[in-house]
Amino acid sequence: xxxxxxxxxxxxxxxxxxxxxxxxxxxxxxxxxxxxxxxxxxxxxxxxxxxxxxxxxxxxxxxxxxxxxxxxxxxxxxxxxxxxxxxxxxxxxxxxxxxxxxxxxxxxxxxxxxxxxxxxxxxxxxxxxxxxxxxxxxxxxxxxxxxxxxxxxxxxxxxxxxxxxxxxxxxxxxxxxxxxxxxxxxxxxxxxxxxxxxxxxxxxxxxxxxxxxxxxxxxxxxxxxxxxxxxxxxxxxxxxxxxxxxxxxxxxxxxxxxxxxxxxxxxxxxxxxxxxxxxxxxxxxxxxxxxxxxxxxxxxxxxxxxxxxxxxxxxxxxxxxxxxxxxxxxxxxxxxxxxxxxxxxxxxxxxxxxxxxxxxxxxxxxxxxxxxxxxxxxxx
Amino acid sequence: xxxxxxxxxxxxxxxxxxxxxxxxxxxxxxxxxxxxxxxxxxxxxxxxxxxxxxxxxxxxxxxxxxxxxxxxxxxxxxxxxxxxxxxxxxxxxxxxxxxxxxxxxxxxxxxxxxxxxxxxxxxxxxxxxxxxxxxxxxxxxxxxxxxxxxxxxxxxxxxxxxxxxxxxxxxxxxxxxxxxxxxxxxxxxxxxxxxxxxxxxxxxxxxxxxxxxxxxxxxxxxxxxxxxxxxxxxxxxxxxxxxxxxxxxxxxxxxxxxxxxxxxxxxxxxxxxxxx
Numbered sequence: 269x270x271x272x273x274x275x276x277x278x279x280x281x282x283x284x285x286x287x288x289x290x291x292x293x294x295x296x297x298x299x300x301x302x303x304x305x306x307x308x309x310x311x312x313x314x315x316x317x318x319x320x321x322x323x324x325x326x327x328x329x330x331x332x333x334x335x336x337x338x339x340x341x342x343x344x345x346x347x348x349x350x351x352x353x354x355x356x357x358x359x360x361x362x363x364x365x366x367x368x369x370x371x372x373x374x375x376x377x378x379x380x381x382x383x384x385x386x387x388x389x390x391x392x393x394x395x396x397x398x399x400x401x402x403x404x405x406x407x408x409x410x411x412x413x414x415x416x417x418x419x420x421x422x423x424x425x426x427x428x429x430x431x432x433x434x435x436x437x438x439x440x441x442x443x444x445x446x447x448x449x450x451x452x453x454x455x456x457x458x459x460x461x462x463x464x465x466x467x468x469x470x471x472x473x474x475x476x477x478x479x480x481x482x483x484x485x486x487x488x489x490x491x492x493x494x495x496x497x498x499x500x501x502x503x504x505x506x507x508x509x510x511x512x513x514x515x516x517x518x519x520x521x522x523x524x525x526x527x528x529x530x531x532x533x534x535x536x537x538x539x540x541x542x543x544x545x546x547x548x549x550x551x552x553x554x555x556x557x558x559x560x561x562x563x564x565x566x567x568x569x570x571x572x573x574x575x576x577x578x579x580x581x582x583x584x585x586x587x588x589x590x591x592x593x594x595x596x597x598x599x600x601x602x603x604x605x606x607x608x609x610x611x612x613x614x615x616x617x618x619x620x621x622x623x624x625x626x627x628x629x630x631x632x633x634x635x636x637x638x639x640x641x642x643x644x645x646x647x648x
Numbered sequence: 649x650x651x652x653x654x655x656x657x658x659x660x661x662x663x664x665x666x667x668x669x670x671x672x673x674x675x676x677x678x679x680x681x682x683x684x685x686x687x688x689x690x691x692x693x694x695x696x697x698x699x700x701x702x703x704x705x706x707x708x709x710x711x712x713x714x715x716x717x718x719x720x721x722x723x724x725x726x727x728x729x730x731x732x733x734x735x736x737x738x739x740x741x742x743x744x745x746x747x748x749x750x751x752x753x754x755x756x757x758x759x760x761x762x763x764x765x766x767x768x769x770x771x772x773x774x775x776x777x778x779x780x781x782x783x784x785x786x787x788x789x790x791x792x793x794x795x796x797x798x799x800x801x802x803x804x805x806x807x808x809x810x811x812x813x814x815x816x817x818x819x820x821x822x823x824x825x826x827x828x829x830x831x832x833x834x835x836x837x838x839x840x841x842x843x844x845x846x847x848x849x850x851x852x853x854x855x856x857x858x859x860x861x862x863x864x865x866x867x868x869x870x871x872x873x874x875x876x877x878x879x880x881x882x883x884x885x886x887x888x889x890x891x892x893x894x895x896x897x898x899x900x901x902x903x904x905x906x907x908x909x910x911x912x913x914x915x916x917x918x919x920x921x922x923x924x
Binding site: 310318320323327328329336338356360468493494495496498507 | 734
């Protein structure tokens with residue numbers, strides 16, 4: 269019997285990281301994520317790991333990437349303004365294929381905004397914040413327990429696919445306390461990054477992909493001598509100005525993320541007969557679920573779809589969940605950042621309505637959904 | 649011991665440095681020191697930022713990483729803390745290390761991270777076409793100071809000393825024997841070692857300021873060294889028409905030594921209070 273405890277979302281993230289084998293945390297204080305750093309500062313040294321508070325967020329993620337190159341599972345945590353500063357290193361980690369996890373506890377922006385207010389305003393930033401066509405992974409837990417489990421999963425994806433993974437949750441979830449019962453993950457379920465098949469020494473195959481399309485870069489100080497760069501590179505890891513090589517590399521980095529959507533099943537609620545499908549993620553899943561119940565008592569056949577992976581965009585899952593709907597309502601705490609790809613995935617098959625849920629509760633969401641259902645699809 | 653040419657990735661040649669550039673001379677000195685100290689570079693990590701100097705790590709057969717602009721020290725800090733047994737060397741330039749990466753230099757020095765930071769100081773941004781750097785001497789022309797530089801230059805070594813570096817020295821591409829000795833001493837220090845190395849950008853800085861050739865510039869480095877000034881009396885003097893000095897007169901050699909425990913030493917268990 270696993271003991272049930274009352275813990276905070278940020279703490280659950282830190283505990284998930286430690287359970288996943290995280291041994292390095294480089295961070296910089298920022299509300300509302302600081303409890304993650306504080307937990308790691310207290311616990312990592314007891315476990316032989318390293319905590320360091322760096323001078324800014326660029327440095328935080330830089331130190332994390334250094335530790336990861338040296339073979340250690342590593343992470344950082346931040347919020348909007350810090351996440352913006354980390355974008356350059358997220359791009360670097362993607363191109364150089366360095367595993368790492370970044371928890372972004374979202375707050376209201378832009379700029380300093382409202383540091384203690386929840387928001388889901390970093391969703392597009394998580395995909396497109398860094399320059400170039402970056403292939404990104406972002407997970408969106410909806411409960412404190414899910415923060416813990418998806419943090420472990422984030423490390424697994426980061427290691428298996430050698431990519432940065434962003435965990436997106438918000439101020440409310442970071443500070444909310446819920447009863448949880450974690451059990452330690454089976455060690456065999458924890459992934460370690462692919463490393464080369466060749467014998468140690470001068471290595472000319474550091475970026476030759478495995479069968480999953482993932483580079484097999486050794487860790488520093490394990491007998492291999494090789495090069496890592498943020499320039500476009502060939503399979504040796506050496507920089508190249510060959511546009512064909514660059515295009516093939518970007519294509520591989522995108523393709524290796526294809527299976528991610530299948531690893532993270534969504535939560536589906538009363539979708540079987542739903543005319544109206546509310547798409548909501550993170551904390552909004554709870555509000556949407558209540559709205560579905562309310563709408564059903566009022567006679568509207570509503571259902572909810574809550575993805576746990578936002579990027580790469582789970583197009584197959586979204587299409588399947590909305591197959592028989594007459595209208596789709598995307599309820600998120602921003603002006604429609606995830607609504608845009610949802611609308612695109614609908615390909616005009618049905619209307620997609622975006623509801624900005626900043627400061628919106630169940631009553632107002634029900635009202636907005638009912639209004640949209642009636643005006644867009646004649647659903648009463 | 650190994651042969652310096654065995655420490656090169658010959659398949660990455662030809663290199664991209666310009667004729668007359670001092671960076672290759674500095675890299676040669678580094679290779680000779682490394683070959684003296686190591687059989688191979690399996691456990692030597694060379695971390696670079698962005699710029700001409702930062703490109704040299706790709707030519708060295710070790711564990712090499714060409715990071716982002718100005719942030720090499722942050723990667724290096726993570727590497728050293730995760731694996732204190734590795735030898736970590738940071739290769740940076742004056743724009744990379746003192747402008748965009750200036751803050752990281754201050755904090756790496758303050759923390760006394762156990763690594764050696766070699767700053768290739770050519771007073772300009774070479775890779776991007778000869779723009780103004782925080783090390784460009786007062787009055788000098790650059791592509792972004794077309795009427796002459798109005799800002800005084802940083803003294804990189806003084807900056808590192810003030811921030812807490814435990815070994816600080818200044819060397820020159822002109823004096824490779826002295827430079828090798830300084831590199832060797834820097835690597836001996838179990839803490840943050842900083843080397844400010846004079847090297848010249850013949851393509852941009854020298855041309856923009858009509859200063860002559862690469863060899864003229866090398867001799868001009870010597871002329872700032874009072875000890876050997878006399879010996880250089882016969883060599884070309886590098887002065888533009890309006891008479892301002894090509895570089896500030898700065899001392900060379902070991903400038904500061906103040907050993908104290910490195911960050912890794914302070915972090916290594918047992919940490920009082922941090923027990924299960």
